[in-house]
Amino acid sequence: MATPLSAAAALAALRAEGVRVAEVGNWRTHNRNQKGAWGPVNGSIVHHTVTRGTDSTVRIVCDGYASLPGPLCHGMIAKDGRVHMVGWGRANHAGGGDPKVLDQVIAESYGTRPTPPTKGNANGVDGNARFYGWECENLGDGKDPWPKAQYDAIVRVQAALCRAHGWSAKSAIGHLEWSNDKVDPRGFSMATLRADVAERLKHPASWNPGDTPTTPSTEEDPMAGITKRDIFDAVWKTDAIGGPVDAADHATNPTWQPQSILKDVQARIRSMDKRMAAQTAAITALAGQLGGGADTAAIVAAVEAAIERAVIDVNINTKEG
Incomplete structure (x- = not known):
């Protein structure tokens, strides 16, 4: 368990990880804290928006709907990889989820993925109090592509939070892993995403995949043993x-x-x-x-x-x- 990062600390962690950030309006104080607690936090949840168009998507996740007020996440990760910060505090993103999954995330005790959830939004425990939330611009149909810049930003955002809290990559989960009535994110594997986050956490926050490895390569030298x-x-x-x-x-x-x-x-x-x-x-x-x-x-x-x-x-x- 951890105290949520302040808005300033979160922003610094994201930028240190190489995330390009756009600050939207009064995002630092835009939240649903009047409806309940935010914290302690135990992890971060990745979503997809089922929308098209960055500007309209930012408006939706910031303002929400008549039946579901915003913010609907803390940041929206656009197709170009820019992260639009729309809120900080309690946000309407996770809803109800499986308490067994929460326990596994807290203990970081699962294998490649948490136990499939058996509870959802209607009968689960409050996830809005326990998780950071990140909406990602995508239609969610399994066909809409995930550009490299966007996927890289998703990895960096999760790594930034895990690094700041001292968590492993197992503290980053998908909405479908939290609630049995959700399917997002769709189009990539959360197990693969966690593997990529884990790789980033082996390096300094400033690391880029093209950099020289900080540890000796174990790849076999093709000239080894040749006389x-x-x-x-x-x-x-x-x-x-x-x-x-x-x-x-x-x-x-x-x-x-x-x-x-x-x-x-x-x-x-x-x-x-x-x-x-x-x-x-x-x-x-x-x-x-x-x-x-x-x-x-x-x-x-x-x-x-x-x-x-x-x-x-x-x-x-x-x-x-």
Whole structure:
């Protein structure tokens, strides 16, 4: 059980949770307190309006009807996600409900949903004294959509109240879970809504779902356990490229895969190194036989440079191919 929040405290809690609020008239003192107590409060009830149009809906929940004076809730959550505050104090929203449900909400002792109610508006206990109430703009036919902005606002409003009172998400229920003659809200699951409220309560009030998680992710790392050898095998043993250009290439590289290409290039370079060394020795000997008229060092350097250019050309062509 808890003392109801003041209007100022409620407004601060909603705004801290990221709720966009519109204050309607004298909402802070607009209530039905002359008809009975408001408090202690034990939770929050979500409704749908069975109306269309934000402006007309705000007027209805603020003023009520001849047979049911307003306010009909504390705030109306519009399609665009804005919450229109229309009253604070006792409001005509919950009516009679099942005392067993009230006990379960107070103790937060139920599972995914409270026990289905067996009492309703005519024979139940007074819910207007015990719950905050939030009407949500929707036709309630199961077809009228719930825009993302609106649903997000519903979650934030319930989280704001639960956070302010130190409640869990189980203190937020739907009207259909309170009274056996009600069907609202229709179009989403209250169990899902409570799960989303519970997720918000794990984070600071300023949290947005796109923010970096405050706790380490338990999602499995797709690269976990992969070694350098695994990457080598995946790249060089399985990624075949274009086929051989002639029969000679096919003879040295029958599978024509990157791994065998590298081995072939490496073997060719080693062969060139050996041939260059042999040719350098032969040129040196030949220059010596020619006598003093030849510049042995210059001849050897020129030949080595020509061979080196050939090796570089092979490497460049291999990388670009």
